[in-house]
Amino acid sequence: MIFKRALQRELLSTAGAVFTVLFTIAITVKPIKILGLAAGGKVASEDVVTLIGFAALNLLPIIIILTGFISVLMVVTRSYQDSEMVVWFASGLSLRQWIAPIVHFATPLFIVTCLLTFLVTPWANQKSSEYTERFEQRSDIARVSPGKFQESSSKERVFFVEGVAGDMAKVKNIFVNTFHDNQNSVVIAKEGEMMVDKKGDKFLIMNQGRRYDGSPDKPDFQMMQFERYGVLVDSQSPTVMLETKAESLTMMELWLDQSPANKGEFLWRISLPIMGIILMLLAVPLGYVNPRSGRSANFLLALFLCVFYYNMVLVSQAWVKQDKMLLVMAWWPVHFIAVVLISLLFAWRLNVNSRYHPLQIWSRCWRGARGRKACAAKGGSVA
Secondary structure: OHHHHHHHHHHHHHHHHHHHHHHHHHHHHHHHHHHHHHHOOOOOHHHHHHHHHHHHHHHHHHHHHHHHHHHHHHHHHHHHHOOHHHHHHHOOOOHHHHHHHHHHHHHHHHHHHHHHHHHHHHHHHHHHHHHHHHHHHOOOHHHOOOOOOEEOOOOOEEEEEEEEEOOOOEEEEEEEEEEEOOEEEEEEEEEEEEEEOOOOOEEEEEEEEEEEEOOOOOOOOEEEEEEEEEEEEEOOOOOOOOOOOHHHOOHHHHHHOOOHHHHHHHHHHHHHHHHHHHHHHHHHHHOOOOOOOOOHHHHHHHHHHHHHHHHHHHHHHHHHHOOOOOHHHHOOHHHHHHHHHHHHHHHHHHOOOOOOOHHHHHHHHHHHHHHHHHHHHHOOOOO
């Protein structure tokens, strides 16, 4: 009982520190991409904070899985490093008795990962897609930020306005550069406003400006001055439905619409909680370290197995998405191999004193080889 309470306290304290570090790194790196999208005019600047929040929710399952794995690995390694494990073994405790406290520690993380993966993450992805695609569907002039050059959705125009008034319908000091059919046209106007005709087409009506067509060094260069000039901004079209990606669908929708992409997303979601439990159990035998040596080797091996496990799950997901493997045959082999590896590693650590253990066999062979070498050096012989 004392052993379990002490282990639970240390796991919780270590998990809190690890989660704080991982979440801080994630929440520091992820906004760079979103800020880049905002600077490039892909998302609205006022939506940046909201999109960062959605991105953080999307990263939480992976962060929680890594938190559990690293926490167990660090606690087990420290127990070996400080010779506490020797004390527990001398008290009659076995490495198998670490399993129950680890499972007890992993259960809340498993539940939270399931809730995030099955419910919260799809909702966050859906909202993030809505914000991004809603901005893409806004008319060109409505996407313009005062004092910043903005490319149109058709990639043919670049807008610049010094100021926007009221409900975004009126603008002042306008610059519009249009490149169409290898022809360049520049329009400069003092002010303008948005108008909608009977067909529903949106026009930017500019007042008191000039238009320059072509290049000044070409003979076809033209310049004209106008009192009123209209530019088609957005033609009337049926309402564009937001594309629903597999990452934004609920578990029930993924199950009912079993397209290859949806099946791949379903495999990924059910794999994350399973992977969290298995990695925490895998960290117990991987945490072994010789107190008289460094502990970098076991950390490198644990990191390699964790990355390999994660990538194999991604490979299984890709095979399902590409319709190369059935979902029922793809979701379990990677986890089954991981469970077999855990069993082998536990057997390795529990039976280390057995004469049939590979280390004992290697030790006997090594001692025999050294004995034969010593006899040969003295001129003797070994029967």
